[in-house]
Amino acid sequence: MVGDVPGPGCRRRCAGLRSLRGPSRPTRRGPDLPHGGRCRRRTRHPPRPDSDDDRRVTPLPTEPVPAVPRRPRRPAPGRRPRASRPAQQRRRWTDGWADDRDGGGGGTVRIAVVGPSRLPIAPPFGGGLEVFVHHLVAGLRRRGLTVDLFAARGSIGHQAALEFPGIDWTGFEDLARDDAYPPGADETETESYVRVRRHLDSSDYDVIHNNSSHPVMLHPDPMGSPPMITTLHVPPQEPMQKAIDAAGSAAGRFTAVSRFTAAQWNLPTSPQVVHNGVDTRLWTPGPGGQGAVWFGRLTREKAPHLAIETCRRLGLPLTLIGRNADPAYFHSQIRPHLGSDVRWMGSLSPREIVRQVGLADVALVTPAWDEPFGLVSIEAMACGTPVAAIARGGVAEVLEDVPDHLAAPGCPDDLVRAAVAALRQPRAEARALATSRFDLDIMLDRYLHHFLGVLTP
Template sequence: MHVVLIAAARFPLAEPFAGGLESLTWHLCRGLRARGVAVTVFAGHGSDPALGARELTTRPLALSSAARQDVSMAPEAWLAEHHAYLQLMLELQARDDVDVIHNNSLHHLPVAMAGAATAPMVTTLHTPPTPWLEPAVSIADDPRSRYVAVSQHTRRAWSHVADAEVVLNGVDVERWSEGPGGDALAWVGRLVPEKAPHLAIDIARAAGRRVRLAGPVGDREYVETMVLPRLGPDAEYVGHLDTSGLRSLVGHSAATLVTPVWDEPYGLVAAESLACGTPVVAFDRGGLPEVLTEQVGRVVAADDVAAAGAAVDEAVRLSRASCRRHAVRTCSVERMVEEYLRVYGSMSTLRGAA
């Protein structure tokens, strides 16, 4: 079997990952190859050299002076991304050596042009509906296209335009190995308003525990206004860590706080925490309740700092071994890869022009 994986053009497939989309595509490529599947990857600049990815780029984007004088011209970066996907889909239209195209991008063109390719396409829905992708899914009536959502929550969000099945994201449970635990709490993610790390600090103080925060600063104004003033002896920002550093941080923590103020499509941080044996306290947002059970964490009402603070005492008493077993059974890359192979197999009869 030969699978083409299409990633997003804006971020590389490299650690530390920009998000769940990049993590899924990187792990899926490696997992498929480990099972003897031939994989070609198209991805953004700076991707992991070990993947051998072909860069999503133009050849180059050549605009005449006349075209540049058009006052309605879209930003050049947008045009470059658009034409990179156009070039890719035109190439796939002419290839007969591909069995399945797996689209993990958030761009509308792969979906819109799927019917022109010889190989059938499955698109993973990683996000809530977007104004670019939603109409493409609605309009592109290709009987050879399939859709997969990363959670039941995400499936429901797209159900008005797509009949998707669910394959939960996976984490590498070998790399995210069980840790000894500790006294402090952990928070991991991009420091942006929708992830609300400032609420994690408030929750930790309500619970009477220290908290350590790790992740890239995605919104400096928000961090300077809402996060930095809250730091102190009981709340520390430890920086943007690699996977090894994050594993050590989470594995040496009593519990992980997951505090989104938007609906997370899945809940990758929660899955990684459980793989380390560390229980989770999370807001009831998006797909997070699908990752957690009463045996491995606590889910409280969205944005309820007091309830989350009270739940910490319950969570830290949960069995770390149970958290680890739950992650291995339901959150592993191996489980994810096997489920995608099943999806690919169900599409084997769809090859050929529509």
């Protein structure tokens, strides 16, 4: 394309940039567009899905990621180290933002997303963090950004050459826990993080989005690593907190998944809160009518045995969904109680989980620890299934619009009361709470805003 007529890709990127920046303001090359509308880039849209079934699962693209150009590791003799990226380059990078929710893009912004190292970013997902990273990466790619994912072996669309080895409990199955390691795995994991950290330090990414709690990620190259935002998905962990204390402002910026989690950490700058989102195209309303559901990782800190006790007191059949992530706990607290009124379905595909949750009258969320957010709460509400929960950690924040659905910790009678209150909520009202506050596009908009904040002066 020649001349000053903007192409369709240009118009999409400009619209996305305007939506992120807010009201129009003058620029060097035009009153509204950052490059005056003179864009010769043309961007193609992929075809839209033909049916609702095509839209239900959002797999990550698996095409090879182009090689990352390396920039000089040390300044030339007689020159001062570069303190920051030039403002002119930052303006050029922001020209690549796109707000295309169905596909396409063509943006030039390159983001490195570092995921958790224990379990793959692939269905059936091992936990809420894996679900979060999957939807974040897929959503950013749909909006036209180039995203490289660093994640565990078996992930979809990740950088396989720098993948994390994951955790293999073969031979130690009875000791398996999500907060422990089999012999030698801790050291192997650290070595893989060191490789990834060195790669990122020598890369030309525009932003690093760190979703790991490993302390190695908090030690960037002082000579000029790309800017980094770390999202806090977990309560304070001593190794990570020590790394933050040692690095100070060099650790980068922080976001947290809830106000509760943000307040737990001691950080050099105040973290921004970005609530997790739910893909309301996948989590669709169901009819209810088949008792209660509990879904997530079956571990002692998630305490599904409390859901069993509550449902038996209410005379409700209960469906448990999720992987057995704590065999010792499962064999002592869950398996003896399975029967005609309590069934465990194990790990299911995302689509089957949506179906089962939509068939339930109420979802129970029973944390025995300070839950950082509680993704299952918004997933259930997106299906129109009301939620009753123990008010620990960020769960109380998620359900603050329905306080009578919250139970005091350590009080079984109050959890029964909260479940009865939740059963009275209209399903359309539960769905509306999820879509108005926690839709996936709301989360993506907020992360894009924070990414843009580290790229512009």
